Amino acid sequence: MKPMQESLLQLITETSTNLPPDVRRAIKRAQIQEEMGTRASLALNTIVDNIVSAEEDVQPICQDTGMPTFIVHCPVGFNQLEMTKDIHAAVVEATKQGKLRPNSVHPLTGKNSGDNLGLGTPVIHYHQWEREDVEVRLILKGGGCENKNIQYALPTELPGLGRAGRDLEGIRKCILHAIYQAQGQGCSAGFLGVGIGGDRTTGYELAKEQLFRPLEDVNPDETLAELEEYIMKTANHLEIGTMGFGGKVTLLGCKIGIMNRIPASFYVSVAYNCWAFRRLGVVLTTDGELVSWLYRDAPEEMTRPQEAFSVKDAVVLEAPISEEQIRSLHVGDVVLIRGAMHTGRDELHKYLLTHDSPVALAGGIIYHCGPVMMKTEDGEWKVTAAGPTTSSREEPYQADILDKFKLRAVIGKGGMGAKTSAGLEKTGAVYLNAIGGAAQFYARCVKSVRGVDFLEEFGVPEAMWHLEVEAFPAIVTMDAHGNSLHKDVEEASLVQLEDLKEPVFV
Numbered sequence: 001m002k003p004m005q006e007s008l009l010q011l012i013t014e015t016s017t018n019l020p021p022d023v024r025r026a027i028k029r030a031q032i033q034e035e036m037g038t039r040a041s042l043a044l045n046t047i048v049d050n051i052v053s054a055e056e057d058v059q060p061i062c063q064d065t066g067m068p069t070f071i072v073h074c075p076v077g078f079n080q081l082e083m084t085k086d087i088h089a090a091v092v093e094a095t096k097q098g099k100l101r102p103n104s105v106h107p108l109t110g111k112n113s114g115d116n117l118g119l120g121t122p123v124i125h126y127h128q129w130e131r132e133d134v135e136v137r138l139i140l141k142g143g144g145c146e147n148k149n150i151q152y153a154l155p156t157e158l159p160g161l162g163r164a165g166r167d168l169e170g171i172r173k174c175i176l177h178a179i180y181q182a183q184g185q186g187c188s189a190g191f192l193g194v195g196i197g198g199d200r201t202t203g204y205e206l207a208k209e210q211l212f213r214p215l216e217d218v219n220p221d222e223t224l225a226e227l228e229e230y231i232m233k234t235a236n237h238l239e240i241g242t243m244g245f246g247g248k249v250t251l252l253g254c255k256i257g258i259m260n261r262i263p264a265s266f267y268v269s270v271a272y273n274c275w276a277f278r279r280l281g282v283v284l285t286t287d288g289e290l291v292s293w294l295y296r297d298a299p300e301e302m303t304r305p306q307e308a309f310s311v312k313d314a315v316v317l318e319a320p321i322s323e324e325q326i327r328s329l330h331v332g333d334v335v336l337i338r339g340a341m342h343t344g345r346d347e348l349h350k351y352l353l354t355h356d357s358p359v360a361l362a363g364g365i366i367y368h369c370g371p372v373m374m375k376t377e378d379g380e381w382k383v384t385a386a387g388p389t390t391s392s393r394e395e396p397y398q399a400d401i402l403d404k405f406k407l408r409a410v411i412g413k414g415g416m417g418a419k420t421s422a423g424l425e426k427t428g429a430v431y432l433n434a435i436g437g438a439a440q441f442y443a444r445c446v447k448s449v450r451g452v453d454f455l456e457e458f459g460v461p462e463a464m465w466h467l468e469v470e471a472f473p474a475i476v477t478m479d480a481h482g483n484s485l486h487k488d489v490e491e492a493s494l495v496q497l498e499d500l501k502e503p504v505f506v
Helices: 003-017 021-033 039-057 080-096 168-182 200-210 222-238 323-327 346-354 391-405 418-427 439-443 485-498
Strands: 069-075 123-129 134-140 150-153 156-158 162-164 190-197 251-259 267-273 278-284 290-294 315-318 334-343 365-367 372-375 381-385 409-412 430-433 446-453 464-478
Touching (some): 003 080, 003 278, 150 156, 168 190, 168 485, 200 251, 200 267, 381 446, 381 464, 391 418
Parallel strands (some): 315 334
Antiparallel strands (some): 150 267, 372 381, 430 464, 446 464
């Protein structure tokens, strides 16, 4: 590879596998705030364990490496066409090495390109400047948090907060609502980039630009600095907590930017980012030699917890699981899974509605997961990253799939809705919440890959992988008795949101 491609490959690898110091500091502060033994503390310990493992093994922190987005500043006259070729070459190689999951999918055919190249992917934004060096910043933002981005057109009515007008108060309410609506589906505790003004497109671009700011900087605009400070102090009163389990820490960072708008439009755009806040940057010579790193002000070591996931009194589940065993479980129980489980995401759920399963599923377990997979030298598949995906996307299908195939457990993150809850109660099944983003933690639990179906049809993330696991931990957050921790936390946080209705910025 050319020096430029080598440097870009190093940037991609480090961004995917090694969280920057400012993000690590934010997570460590959250650890201190949560009480030991709570669900939130358990989740944070798992997250820290995962961060350490990803750095040590140079493997993806989270299996969903998103749509790689590059921000390039370059000298006037610099050949951007050649730079694009170099970025593409580095992305292809990073995908081949398993540092990026193949995520580029044709919107009409559903075909995965397999190398992260395609129409519009990766995303590259060029800016010229009068310096002689090249600066490249990269963010890997997974689909779970990307789906929780939200844009408001003011004035509007917001649940719990009432009318949000075209003023600072309306902006404040929109940001608080954005945090509330994300719940645990975006892998909270999270980070916000907020763009005020612009149009539909530039507002979102401005919001994402804020995610490139260091977490510990101070906004030069005094009004925005005050608003950022207010949001950071207030958001955690919602008590959504890590993974939406409830807790004291819901938000880890908030950065706000503004741009002019036209009189008819007033947008507040929010880019939500999960705890796995993967963004780094490099300064390069025009030949591609690495000069320095960005976002690496000082090393920030993390210590692996002695016991990341407390398994005291855990219930062991092994397929085929009986209905009696499932109905003995309740919200809050910790389970350890061993034996067979099968991955299944959007394409598989859609397929199973009208087709038979290629394997028997009665008494079995479906894992909402799109893993990173690599082939060993002897041609066997190996899981290198395997955290859960957001389960809410399967809400239209899940109850019917449970009933049709007599499944006993579904694993994912963020919880599911009323239809699935009724399906769990009817069929005698449970929803198990794994810790979102903990791709290395859960990859260690996978002992072998039994096989795969629909690989050619659906691509690596959407294929049905048949796994053999050992001591795979998760928490019952929706049981077979109609109880849902996710519903409880959402309702409780709405009450807290209503307490923030009164004006603050007069």
